Amino acid sequence: MNAIEIVELHKTYHGLLRRNSIEALKGVSLSVKQGEIFGLLGPNGAGKTTLIKILLGIAFADRGQALIFGMDSRTPQARRSVGYLPEDHQLPEYLRAWRALDFFAKLYGLQERRSRIEELLHAVGIAERRNSKVREFSKGMRQRLGLAQALLPSPKLLILDEPTANLDPLGRKDVKDLLLRLKEQGATVFISSHVLTEIERVCDRVAILHRGQLLTEGTVDELTQEKSLEDVFVELVRGAHAMEQS
Ligand SMILES: Nc1ncnc2c1ncn2[C@@H]1O[C@H](COP(=O)(O)OP(=O)(O)OP(=O)(O)O)[C@@H](O)[C@H]1O
Numbered sequence: 001m002n003a004i005e006i007v008e009l010h011k012t013y014h015g016l017l018r019r020n021s022i023e024a025l026k027g028v029s030l031s032v033k034q035g036e037i038f039g040l041l042g043p044n045g046a047g048k049t050t051l052i053k054i055l056l057g058i059a060f061a062d063r064g065q066a067l068i069f070g071m072d073s074r075t076p077q078a079r080r081s082v083g084y085l086p087e088d089h090q091l092p093e094y095l096r097a098w099r100a101l102d103f104f105a106k107l108y109g110l111q112e113r114r115s116r117i118e119e120l121l122h123a124v125g126i127a128e129r130r131n132s133k134v135r136e137f138s139k140g141m142r143q144r145l146g147l148a149q150a151l152l153p154s155p156k157l158l159i160l161d162e163p164t165a166n167l168d169p170l171g172r173k174d175v176k177d178l179l180l181r182l183k184e185q186g187a188t189v190f191i192s193s194h195v196l197t198e199i200e201r202v203c204d205r206v207a208i209l210h211r212g213q214l215l216t217e218g219t220v221d222e223l224t225q226e227k228s229l230e231d232v233f234v235e236l237v238r239g240a241h242a243m244e245q246s
């Protein structure tokens, strides 16, 4: 069974009186095997977040199917095995870092919260700031804390929407190492990004999404035999643009 199975997913956002409708997903199909790190690449507005929200049952598709470990993504059971870091992650500003994590640990009903929180604060590299309030955190530190929150319930599937957007090179390296460790432990990771060079090195497979359609999908090796992934990305997106104009 695949960790994620998406079949012919369609999603249109309707404007007022159905004017200004935006077709965010135009029949996207993809699958993610258990234990792999999968990268969904695409420029701004490609439909990455929409696809992730459908996977989490936050948004609903007009047509098609999204399965998580064989379960319909609209069911609560499907979400039990998922950890999620949203692209615009917010944590309560007035809480200290460890307290913010404790809040979510209680929500998840975790046992031995203290040791799990300490472990995660170290894993994301903010242990020495455990007593700082969230409002004193830099953007990158917030992102690290968000990642720790997503990891709290030891998810079998981790979905990260632009996880490295605010991170400095050290932070990116930390996240990369962390993802590889999770993979070693058998977790599946689904990352969306438009920052190509970072993802290139950790993903087993990537798909390139553009205006709601997949342009290509394959292993990083397959796609980068002759060119860097960045060049493949730019060429495909420019080619798709040119086709639309003609
Ligand atoms: N709630 C919404 N209402 C209307 N249109 C939306 C909504 N959410 C997204 N869209 C539109 O759907 C398209 C895809 O947006 P989405 O957020 O999925 O893209 P993205 O690939 O995540 O982009 P980014 O890299 O900028 O985060 C865009 O054209 C966007 O304007």
Ligand SMILES: [Mg+2]
Pocket (backbone or CB within 6 Å): 048, 049, 050, 087, 161
């Ligand atoms: Mg997005």
